Amino acid sequence: MADTKREIERKYESEDSGLPDLTGVGPVADVIDKGLVELDAVYYDTPDQRLTAASLTLRRRTGGADAGWHLKFPVAPGVRDEIRAPLSDTVPAEIAALVRSRVRNAELVPVVRLRSARDVRHLVDAGGRLLAEASVDTVTADRLIGKGGGTQWTEIEVELADQADPAVLDRIDKHLRKAGVRPSTSPSKLARALERTGGARPGHGRGAKPVTAGDHVLAYVREQRERILEYDPAVRRDVPDSVHQMRVATRRMRGTFRTFGKVLDPAVTEPIAAELKWLAGGLGLDRDQEVLADRLTAALDSLPAALVSGPVRTRLAGWASVRHVSARGHLVAILDSARYLALLDTLDALLADPPLRKSAAGKPQKVLAKAVRKDLAKVSRLVTEALDLPPGEERDVAVHEARKKGKRARYAAEAAVPALGGSARSLAKSMKSLTKLLGEHQDSVMARHTLRELSAVAHAAGESAFTYGLLYGREEARAAATEAELPGLWQRISEAAAD
Template sequence: MTQSKRETERKYEPSSSGADGLPDLTGVGPVASVTAARHEELDAVYHDTADLRLAGASATLRRRTGGADAGWHLKLPLTGDSREEVRAPLSDEVPEALRELVRSRTRGAELRPVVRIRSTRSVRHLRDAEGGVLAELSLDEVRAESLEAGDGHAEWSELEVELADGVHAGLLDTVEKKLRKKGITRSDSPSKLVRALRETGAGGRQTGRRPTSDGVTPGSPGAYVVAYLREQVGILVALDPAVRRDLPDGVHQMRVTCRRLRGCLRSYRSVLDRRVTDPVRAELRWLAGELGVERDQEVLRERVGAALEELPDDLVLGPVAARLRVWEVSQGDETRTRTREALASPRYLRLLDALDALVRRPPLRAKAAGKPGRVMARAVLKEYDRLAGRMGHALEQPAGQSRDAALHQARKAAKKVRYAAEVARPALGKPVTRLGKRAKAVQKLLGDHQDAVVAQDTLRGLAVSAHGAGESAFTWGLLHGRERARADARQRELPSAWRAASDPALRASLRH
């Protein structure tokens, strides 16, 4: 069993006078008092792969004894000064739950002890006027030793300021101003592990290396495309633990990331050789499909549940809430299992390896070194032309299933325009940004239409089940009618949204 918390902290180089050199922080911002120091002895063994894949991804995994939070700690990077810390009870081996959470980074490679860090810690609490804890101020005397060949050692002092839960991050800036006046500067190491690896020699040349791409000319179409791919691959890997833990929106964000990667590889086939990228696109489609089952279920559950809550009590006839709950559980267990099996499969890990290889050794074509304005604008406009063709076809269809299906295809085309525009934004600026926003507006409208169409099918099935069980199907029929009206409303709004997106001036601005 694991627990998690958000950790927001900064590390500093204390003055040579140690604890005696710490400034009095009483009266700094909301700090009304500082508690007397308490002392702890901490002993942590950090685990990583032989080539330090966790450290290279700014993640740490340790087994720590001593202090109030002894156990296994996995720290995953977030934005700014924050990290997520996932804790598991103390045990001799790395808990399987934590092994799973780092699998997208380790790719199944063996985890082993790499560094031992022992700290003598002096802890003070910064409190507000009501006595509530605002932050923890820790001064550590650190002794690190490599557990790899060479047996290197290092010692240093470190000051850490960690915010309490719910405290605004601005307090860190306020405290830092006071520390700087005392000559206490920010540490250049984001974690004890990074410093220990560097100073004990355990890190070698692997630690902290940023991935590079072979043969990419700066400022070229290839550089922009590969930079986008690298960013999205990083997001995909970082989302993996959230999906495994069933965190809100995790599946949706991973599925969107798969689509962005697929869209980039499709739209910029003039830049990257499709003989290499098409197999990767196929695997991304597989992963998005596995995730899509759970995501579609999630969207339906939220949509139907919200619509039901909006109904007056006198329009809810029969055990509607109970039947909806049974449907949610029966469908949810199946879709969740499918997602877990996908992430546990060797096929998924091979996809991650293929994406890494694609970024490191991109299969560049001749146009990858051309002029970004021409090459990338042409790629975006090509996707736009496909969207225009599908929209024209959809709007010509009679109302009913044929139009619904055509509008769904147009929605997919609008996404491709949007994602192609995202890739080109750093190179083409405002013109492609405007086109991307208009395409997004069309996509969102068509997305709501498609959700309403799918919801109608689900509600009809629930109505049939209710009727078969001798229950009233009135409420399900009422919700079905509302979804049909909503779909019709989106269709009426579509011509206006499409006129804005098909403005000739938008396309012309990309051709200049």
């Protein structure tokens, strides 16, 4: 089985300088020589280096204490999550699944072999606790695919120990710089090996500055495509909030297609939007259940013990657990499906050869502003209609429709920010406030629906339904409060938009 480790490290150039003495740097009380370790790693990628382009590294390494398969995801500069799996002859299935959205139907092949002679030192504090591991790596790299030969270099690597204070790395960095040691210009050994043997740096040459309306719309679509790919492995790993973020990316892209139909041909984008809706539906099963479970659990926790009648907490926990397992199984099956991979291929094809219409060549300040105003007008109409309805199911539906259009207007404004600046940014912020309020209302609607279901099951089992009814009444009150707040919020938004 694969496991995960957060890797926090700094890399430095070290042609002939070696490692300066770090004793006494910050909390480092002693430097312990751990000897020389021989490491042999083969890095895998597709022939066109899709993993490298996404700053992902996949390797099979022997030697050292952590021999096996390692897949690294960038988190922040100098920070990566490393997924580890036991040594085997082929890429483990759990590792292959995490790169499937990038690799798809291509083959993973050896691209670079790195052999490192690692001179290791442990940096410990006065109590002997490990703070960091510093090493001087003498690296020999051989390119295994395409043209290019071998290269050699020496570098210093300082990796933070588990549970250690990251400030230790800052103190060490300051000391090394004073000693004339320069930070590495390459983000990883693989990147340096590819550069030195004729390959491109990951991400090099991406994206020119948008000029036309079409450029701006495509830049936003490209950003959402990348977010879908980025969150795919996080969703598979059940990383908190990953399902929500991936779902939002699908919604942003769908909204962009619909809002900017004068820029991108709807005849091409509508079928893609339908597939994105299918994907969002699968993501929504898990996300909606998670939100509901958190909401109902918090509501139950807020009740005095005297008002909790029967095994309400046990029944709620069981409902949440069963729903989560079922939703996750369905979602992973979607991510493993040929239909999902075909959708990703279609998005790539759209960005490679976009179906631009006449307005795409127009000035973004004119074309994008017109589309955003049109979306805002739709939101205005739907909010007005919802406020004119009496409280009840019909109003609930109308409020939900206003929320969906409000999100679309928000995403359109976000796409237009680089072209329109402050006005679009202000509108996006206003739409976020609106949809947050309307989202609270919709969550209340869904919570009441779930409480009715749980109450019916509890009643059939001979349990008291008192607490479910009490929670239901509180949800009704929360919904009424949001409805009361809506007119004032919308008036403020309308006045701001008019300015």
